[in-house]
Structures are given as structure tokens and as C-alpha cells.
Amino acid sequence: MSRPEQRSLHFNLFIHDTGHHEASWRLPESEPLAHIDVAYHQRLARIAEDAKFDSLFLADSPALWGDPGRRPSGRLEPTVLLTALAVSTSRIGLIATASTSYNEPYNLARRFASLDHVSGGRAGWNIVTTAGDAAARNFGLEGQPTHAERYDRAAEFIEVSTKLWDSWEDDAVVADKDRGVHAEADRVHRFGHVGRHFRVDGPLNVPRSPQAHPLLVQAGSSEDGKDFAARYAEAVFTAQPTLEEGQAFYADVKRRAVAAGRDPEGVKILPGIVPVIGDTEAEARELDAELDRLIQPEYAKLQLATLLGLDPDRFALDEELPSDLPEEDEIEGSKSRYTLIVQLARRERLTVRQLIGRLGGGRGHRTFTGTPVQVADTIQHWFEHGAADGFNIMPAVLPSGLEVFVQRVVPILQERGLFRTEYTGRTLREHYGLPRPANRFASTLVGA
Amino acid sequence: MSRPEQRSLHFNLFIHDTGHHEASWRLPESEPLAHIDVAYHQRLARIAEDAKFDSLFLADSPALWGDPGRRPSGRLEPTVLLTALAVSTSRIGLIATASTSYNEPYNLARRFASLDHVSGGRAGWNIVTTAGDAAARNFGLEGQPTHAERYDRAAEFIEVSTKLWDSWEDDAVVADKDRGVHAEADRVHRFGHVGRHFRVDGPLNVPRSPQAHPLLVQAGSSEDGKDFAARYAEAVFTAQPTLEEGQAFYADVKRRAVAAGRDPEGVKILPGIVPVIGDTEAEARELDAELDRLIQPEYAKLQLATLLGLDPDRFALDEELPSDLPEEDEIEGSKSRYTLIVQLARRERLTVRQLIGRLGGGRGHRTFTGTPVQVADTIQHWFEHGAADGFNIMPAVLPSGLEVFVQRVVPILQERGLFRTEYTGRTLREHYGLPRPANRFASTLVGA
Numbered sequence A, B: 001m002s003r004p005e006q007r008s009l010h011f012n013l014f015i016h017d018t019g020h021h022e023a024s025w026r027l028p029e030s031e032p033l034a035h036i037d038v039a040y041h042q043r044l045a046r047i048a049e050d051a052k053f054d055s056l057f058l059a060d061s062p063a064l065w066g067d068p069g070r071r072p073s074g075r076l077e078p079t080v081l082l083t084a085l086a087v088s089t090s091r092i093g094l095i096a097t098a099s100t101s102y103n104e105p106y107n108l109a110r111r112f113a114s115l116d117h118v119s120g121g122r123a124g125w126n127i128v129t130t131a132g133d134a135a136a137r138n139f140g141l142e143g144q145p146t147h148a149e150r151y152d153r154a155a156e157f158i159e160v161s162t163k164l165w166d167s168w169e170d171d172a173v174v175a176d177k178d179r180g181v182h183a184e185a186d187r188v189h190r191f192g193h194v195g196r197h198f199r200v201d202g203p204l205n206v207p208r209s210p211q212a213h214p215l216l217v218q219a220g221s222s223e224d225g226k227d228f229a230a231r232y233a234e235a236v237f238t239a240q241p242t243l244e245e246g247q248a249f250y251a252d253v254k255r256r257a258v259a260a261g262r263d264p265e266g267v268k269i270l271p272g273i274v275p276v277i278g279d280t281e282a283e284a285r286e287l288d289a290e291l292d293r294l295i296q297p298e299y300a301k302l303q304l305a306t307l308l309g310l311d312p313d314r315f316a317l318d319e320e321l322p323s324d325l326p327e328e329d330e331i332e333g334s335k336s337r338y339t340l341i342v343q344l345a346r347r348e349r350l351t352v353r354q355l356i357g358r359l360g361g362g363r364g365h366r367t368f369t370g371t372p373v374q375v376a377d378t379i380q381h382w383f384e385h386g387a388a389d390g391f392n393i394m395p396a397v398l399p400s401g402l403e404v405f406v407q408r409v410v411p412i413l414q415e416r417g418l419f420r421t422e423y424t425g426r427t428l429r430e431h432y433g434l435p436r437p438a439n440r441f442a443s444t445l446v447g448a
């Protein structure tokens, strides 16, 4: 048992093919078809579970992003892949990204409820609004809805989803064979939602799941994104390049949560970090550099342009970004990512080539480079100085980057009493110390 | 190895909670929470796989059907549940029902491609248009689109889905680390579909899967349904109450397939049968009667009314159906099911109570009641007299009804050389003797 009074770190494993680094697939050790290989993902999940990680996570977009030529692209749909992992693990949480812009609440709420049943209460949903026109054009649209419109739909999407998950009360199913009553019909609710984006009668066709709702995770950091997080999210993934920015973001989201009437402890902030670990600091730096040499700059430039929503011909590899870039409020794609990248480039006066090097490894997430103790120290420092409740661990290369982290950094943090040595809970919510939601439709018990 | 020249039976297991019979959940042996229990489904899948069944199958609708009070209702979403089964089996095919009326092709095609990857080529899709207003009202509509409109959308849905599955050529992924080329970009196609119902740019974000396309299964038997089957389906589930009707249906669908320019062998016809097996014929009949006694007639009357789309107050339990029912062409729900039930009641002059008894066990599917040899004989007779290429096995009670069938009937059919004793193929298509589809976008090799 861990001491409940002590605040504990939370770790989420970000799984992205052979690693978060653009060029990781080109390393001799990397499995070329990892991205469509279930056994590979099962291996990663088991390593993270053996290390007592809270959860693992899959990013997603309903479109092929970028040029399939240059890195693994196209992969298994996250709710499907996580179901496969649910069956081959027993404790680790399973967080799938899914878009509120290109799904229907009924279909998606069902799949998360089903995954929660299959996993015994380990499902989480990374709620994204999906930036970019490519996805929109797979769903009947010419281009993406505006940023504000996407977040407006996202909010109603969550309202509808939580109604669907609440539409079966916990004690609805009685399975009384003698009376021939399987469920008490008055504890199954047809709520009849009618809103600006959705009309959904209900009830859901899945009985209430172990966690009641999947853990709600969010990863947008624009103003709208932070307000959305403050209202709905229970965990927030974020890219914070410096401690100071991390602290400001942390304080900002917690403050917004309080303003929205919530317990700030109910929103866990998890910055992404790319750990690059060596026996010496120099060795760690060499590892980092080796990967950057595998990046193909012309292709990366194209990706950068797509990410920023700008014309690639306006960039030159050995010059800084053009000075007349649009402001964040003119951006309809991923606002916070745009600002983060542009600010990083300006602050450090990086050429496009240098910027690409920085993004190849971390894409704006913070790279923690050093010896195991140095990396553990930095984690502890962020955790104890108001920048993080835990971390989204994004190894540059998989599985090796994960293996090094769990073998060399995790034990240090466990020794310091900062990270669990055994799971104490069964569900994903229990791992994060978050409550099981009450049911809005539950009958009030009069005189009971 | 089976002798390839000999035609072989195909068996699909229809899994529906504790069995196809309305009241099966009330038996002492039945697991009350079977419908949301993965381990229960894994057990069934293994029994069917040990018996060398071609496939198993899950029905589905994106709505809660009927009154949740009276039988298990609400269950796990099929693509999720089948993924869990994919990981715990190795040979049996996995067929999920999914609606073309209430999904987007991009999302659904992805999930089937993903399931096909996870299962190593064992995914099948039972394509349904979903009758009834309840589902429509979970997706922003007041009521269901017309029957014709649903089939029109279904046809375009399949066109788009097959384009998505073809959007990656088989040899697109090269994973050439030295050149830094993961896929040959000119073998990944953005096809830009624009039609009456859908606009989808592509490509899919899943590389081509083992079977290329999941097996396409269909289960509508109206005129539109049969035309649809003839154009697209590779296997057809159907409810045929008598041998003669089965023969007529079989000939009709094969004829339509030929008219559509297809090989009639490429469409397998699988009538549903409910085997009720006893050591003696009398024992089998007693088993049947025992289940019918557990049916709750008032509730069943309500369900019947819903199924027929009629007012329940127009029925009396101990009278025949009213004589002034609408004709099939006035029905916008499930046309063929409507006609089948009404004809059955008229032909045998059944009261509503008697009709309910017949439907409780088979819902219009044929019940094969008798000793193991009698049931095997009837199967062989249908198979050899132009009524079936195989059967959709719908046990009234699960798992016991399946166990009796595989222990007592399957060995007889194997002995007669009518059913495999070992799997000879790896994929679902191989089990059914169906080809892997060619790729419409594959580059023509000039001079190769």
C-alpha cells in the first residue's frame, strides 16, 4: 500500500509506432511493420504494465497525415487496437484518441462503454477536435469547420456521451429469472437530447460499465481548449517546452477548473516528455544527435508547413521562419501547437533546419536528455514545483527508449517514494485517484 | 486435406447472448450477465473453433431494441467484442454486423481493416441497413429513411468502402530504411469519391489488410435486399421456414448474381437453423416446449407488434392476426421479415400466441427438431437439394445447444465427408472458398 497522504506521480506511455521521433523507424533495431503489428503493441503494453504505469495512449486522426512515403503511416484504429491490448493485460489503463468532429456520439459512446466492459474498467478517451482539412474531406466536407465551431460541437458531444453512459443506472440489471425481469425498465432512461449539433433519444445499448464513464482526457491548449479541459477533462496532455511555461499552464488550467466549480485535484496535468537517457550526459546527447541525422529535411519541412497550415514554399531550410506569419487567432487548425512552435523558433532564433531537429524528437514536447539520475531529478523538479501531476512519456525510439526509462529511471523514482511499486487500484480512474462519476438519472431514494 | 472437388458445408455460429430463444436466459443453466461477459464469448468461440466452424457472427443495431426489462438487452459493440475474440482464437472467422445507415464509411472501413489485421485475415462484415425508427432517433433523425433510400445509401457505402480498402496497393509498404522510404507514395491512392450520399477523399489510414476486404455478408431478403446481395454479398444469411422456400430463395439469389455478372459460387447462401436435439424425437420436442413455456406472452406480443410495425392493441393473444394488415410494399422497416411472419401465421392459421411460440424459438428461422441423425439428415437434404451452401447455426440455448450440436451432429456430417475435420485455410475467405479481391487501383505492369 502506498501512503495515501503522499502525492504520487502518474505515468502514461505515448505509443507511436517505433517511437515519437520522426526517423525512429530507420534504426536497425526498429521493426518495420510495428505500426500494424498487435504482438508488438502487446509487448510494449506489458513492459509499461510491469513498470506500473497508469496508462498507455494512442494518438489518432481519421485521415492519413502527411506523406506515407516517409514514415510509417496508416495504423490500427485505436479502439480496436486497445481492445486487443485489454485482453492481453490486466491492470494498465488504455486511452484511445477519438475525434468529436468526425464521429457520432451514439457510436463512439458505445465503443468506449464496450471497451470499459472488456477491460474491466480501464478505458480512457482522449477527446480531440481534429485540426486540418484532410480529415474533413473524408467526411463530406470541403474543409475543416472553424476552431470555435469544433469546440462547440465537442462540448455538446460530451454532454450527449455522458447522458448515454448514465442512461443505465448502476442497479438497472437485476437478471431475476423467476420474475422474468432482466432489467428494471424504470432504471433505463430514454433521455431525448435535442441540441444545436445532436439529437439523440437514448438509452445507450450497453449497460453501465465498471468506470461508469471512461476517463476523460484532453489535449488542446488554446484558450478554448483550456476552457474545455477545465469543464470536462480529468487528465490533460500538453506540450510544455520549459519549466516556467509548464508552471504557468498548470496554474492556469487548475484555476479554470476551480472557476468551473470543480476540484482542481480532479484534473491531472501531464506534460509530454521525451526522455533521452545515457550513462553519461555526453552519451545521451550523442544518441539524440544520431537520430536527428536520420531526418530528411525536405520532407520534414513539408510536414512542418502542414502542421502550421502554411505554404511550404515560404520556408527555406537554412533561414528562420518568415517574420510575417499569422497570429494565433487567425489559425483555424491546432492553435496552441502553432503558437508553441512559432514561439520556440523565434525565442531561440532557430533556422527551419534547426527547428525541424527540435521537433523531430519532441514536436514541441520537452526532451529530457541526460543520465538516469538527471532525468529523474528533472521529473521530480517539475512534479514538486507546480508544473506536473505526472508525465506523458514519449520515447523517441520504441521499445528501447521505454525499456531504458523503466529499467533506469522508474526505480529511482520508486526509491524516492514518488511512484508506485504495485498497483493499488483496479481501474484507470483508481490509478489516477479519480472518482467514479455519479449517475445524473439515478432515482432519488426517498426514505431509504 | 479435403478433396477439393467435393462441395463442403459451411457453418456459421450465430451468437446471441444465452441463445436465440427469447426465454433462454431464464433457464437455471444460463449465465445472467453473459451478454456483457467477454470470457463467456471466448468460451463459445473456442467451442466453435474446435468444431472447425467457418465463422461466428454477432447481430447488431445502434439502438436498444424492445423492452430491456424482459430479456438481456444492451451488449458489447461487435467490432470491439470480435477484436477481443480475435486475440483469443486463431482460425475461426469473425463476422460483425454494422449499419450502413448510421455509420460513416471512413470510420467503419477503418475498423474492419483493423480487425482484419488484428485477426490475421478473419474479419467479415454483415452489411445491414437497420430497420426501425429507434435507431434513426439516435442519429439526429425523426424516423427511419425509406427502405429504398437506405439501400441506395448502402450501395454507395460499399462502393466507398471498397475504394478505401483498395487505396493501399498490396506492395505499397516497402519499409526501406536505407532509402528512407516507408511506402511508395504512388501506390497509395487519394481517390476523391463524390456521390449522392458521400464525399470521401481517401486514402484510408490503414495499410491493406490480409484479406484485402473483409468478407461481405448480407441478410436482407426483400427485392432490394436480394439485388443488393447479388451485387455485393459473398455470403447471405436468410430465414427460410420450409425447404421449398429455401430452394426458391437459393435459386433466385444465384440467378440474380449471374445476371449481375458474377460467379454464382461466389455467393454462399446460409439459411438460419435452430437445432433442437434430443436422444429421441419426443425428447427434442419436450425441450422445445419447455422453452416456450418460459415466454411471457404479453411482452412477446408487444415485440411482435414492433417487429411488424403495427399497433399492439390490434392483436389478441388467442386470435389470428387481423386480416387487414398492410402489404409488403407499404412497409418501410424490414420487408422480408414482415412477409415471412405474416405468411407463416396465415398458412398455418396460427393464433398470435401460437405464432409467438414459433417465433420465440426461431423468429422465422427453421427449427430442426429431432435426434442427431435426423438433424444431420435434414442438413444434408437442404445442402444437396439446392437450398443451402451451409447454415447459420442459431442455438436456442447457449452454450448447451452449441455443445450438443458439435458433439453429436457435426461428427455425423464429418463422417459423411460433408464437413471439414481440419481447417485447410487461414483466412475467413479461405474457409468459405472465396477469392481475395483484386485491387482496382493496382498499377498495370507494362512489359513486366
Ligand SMILES: Cc1cc2nc3c(=O)[nH]c(=O)nc-3n(C[C@H](O)[C@H](O)[C@H](O)COP(=O)(O)O)c2cc1C
Residues within 6 Å of the ligand: A058, A059, A060, A061, A097, A127, A128, A129, A130, A131, A218, A219, A220, A221, A222, A223, A224, A225, A226, A237, A238, A239, A272, A333, A334, A335, A336, A337, A392
Ligand atoms: C500529447 C498530445 C497528443 C495529441 N494527440 C492528438 C491526436 O491524437 N489527435 C488529434 O487530432 N490531436 C491531438 N493533439 C492535439 C490536440 O488535441 C488539439 O486537437 C490541438 O492541439 C488543437 O487544439 P487547440 O487549438 O486547442 O490547441 C494532441 C496534443 C498533445 C499535446
Ligand SMILES: Cc1cc2nc3c(=O)[nH]c(=O)nc-3n(C[C@H](O)[C@H](O)[C@H](O)COP(=O)(O)O)c2cc1C
Residues within 6 Å of the ligand: B058, B059, B060, B061, B097, B127, B128, B129, B130, B131, B218, B219, B220, B221, B222, B223, B224, B225, B226, B237, B238, B239, B272, B333, B334, B335, B336, B337, B392
Ligand atoms: C440471420 C439474420 C441476421 C440479421 N441480423 C441483423 C442485424 O444484426 N441487424 C439488422 O439491423 N438487421 C439484421 N437482419 C435483418 C436484415 O439484415 C435486413 O436489415 C432486414 O431483413 C431488412 O431488409 P429487407 O427489408 O431487405 O429484408 C438479419 C437478418 C437475418 C436473416
